[in-house]
Amino acid sequence: MHKEYVDCIVIGAGVIGLAIARSLALTGRHVFVLESEKCIGTGISSRNSEVIHAGIYYPPQSLKAKFCVSGRALLYDYAKVHNIPYKKCEKMIVATHSNQMQALYDIRKRAAKDLEPELNCLGA
Ligand SMILES: Cc1cc2nc3c(=O)[nH]c(=O)nc-3n(C[C@H](O)[C@H](O)[C@H](O)COP(=O)(O)OP(=O)(O)OC[C@H]3O[C@@H](n4cnc5c(N)ncnc54)[C@H](O)[C@@H]3O)c2cc1C
Known part of the structure; x- marks a missing residue:
């Protein structure tokens, strides 16, 4: 055998x-x-869906958030080194109803704290 x-x-x-x-x-x-x-x-x-996620929706300091953010950087590096095309098309998060405004502010706050300077957190 x-x-x-x-x-x-x-x-x-x-x-x-x-x-x-x-x-x-x-x-x-x-x-x-x-x-x-x-x-x-x-x-x-x-x-x-082939999206490289920003990690913006995960609870701050969670392993998901940390791995998503560090993994994203590694993935862009890997794509560059291996000539894998990608499109950094950015993302716009909007509230479609006034009762979503607080959630929107919370996301903005989290993004500014955890993900700056890469993300543009423009005032609402
Ligand atoms: C609808 C949808 C959209 C998504 N969009 C995104 C996105 O835009 N961006 C993103 O980053 N992530 C996205 N994800 C998540 C991402 O696709 C998954 O996290 C990732 O593909 C999981 O990879 P995996 O290797 O763990 O699982 P899989 O790709 O499922 O691989 C597991 C493999 O194990 C094999 N297997 C299972 N059991 C056995 C066994 N007993 N013996 C031998 N082989 C076995 C299976 O056949 C399979 O090939 C999305 C997920 C879904 C469902």
């Missing part, structure tokens, strides 16, 4: 599994990626 020895096995070849596998392989480890579908990246990773 043929036996294969590996250092790490990553289950699931979506964007997360592949990124983890790449990171492990770059340290010299022998990595196997197991995928139940016929091809890699055919799960949620191939069906998302």
Whole structure:
């Protein structure tokens, strides 16, 4: 019987599994990626909206906010290095009803605190 020895096995070849596998392989480890579908990246990773999120809606100082903001910078760097085209088209958040104004102010405050200077937090 043929036996294969590996250092790490990553289950699931979506964007997360592949990124983890790449990171492990770059340290010299022998990595196997197991995928139940016929091809890699055919799960949620191939069906998302392709937006690089700002992290603006996550609770301040939460891990989601921290990872989203640091991951966004890493993703832009990766895209530049590998000549992957992207469009930084910016985002406008508006209130469509007066009862949404407080939420809008809160988002603006959070953006100014956590995400400046990259975001333009113009007065309302
Ligand atoms: C509608 C929608 C829109 C989104 N839009 C965005 C966006 O604009 N920007 C953004 O950053 N994020 C977005 N996301 C989130 C993002 O797409 C996901 O967080 C990301 O793709 C998850 O990647 P993953 O590798 O964890 O999962 P997946 O891509 O689902 O990969 C998991 C893989 O594991 C495999 N698998 C599962 N079980 C097993 C098993 N037992 N054995 C072997 N293989 C297995 C699956 O077949 C699959 O290939 C969106 C999500 C959704 C649902």
